[in-house]
């Protein structure tokens with residue numbers, strides 16, 4: 478199960494995991510999002526909450542956009558900042574230095590007291606204006622080595638922070654299955 482209130486994240490995660498032969502179902506719910514200084518802490522608590530709600534092996538994800546010239550803001554507060562000032566508000570805060578990283582932490586909870594965390598980051602920069610539709614910060618984040626925002630990139634799911642974190646999870650999960658099968 479993939480527990481989230483955000484269907485976009487689920488759709489992307491499902492497409493990515495399908496490439497590894499792992500199927501995923503959506504458990505739509507509002508998870509408690511504690512305020513903490515790291516994505517890992519938030520993800521850990523979200524995973525406990527998700528498992529208590531769905532009682533099945535469950536994946537959750539916590540993400541953050543870290544803008545270097547703003548000392549990592551909005552980082553772990555990315556969800557709140559998106560809902561309040563949004564992309565336009567972020568663009569107003571920026572001058573010339575626009576480098577940023579998009580980070581993802583995937584948490585997998587299967588058994589009591591056993592949360593596995595997988596993190597990944599993609600470096601990039603914030604665009605001068607929103608380009609492309611899609612969701613969240615997609616229209617303003619340009620990954621390194623690209624000239625297009627996530628919103629414009631057809632291959633987002635091959636280069637994104639989500640892809641890299643889920644790939645780590647999938648490798649762990651499949652190898653664990655193999656050793657259990659032996």
Ligand code: IMP
Pocket residue numbers: 483538539540541542555556557559560612613614615627637639
């Ligand atoms: P959350 O706390 O994990 O839900 O994510 C923090 C914020 O980042 C939310 O506003 C999400 O919509 C946004 N976000 C996370 N991943 C992406 C992405 O791949 N593209 C665009 N926005 C994202």
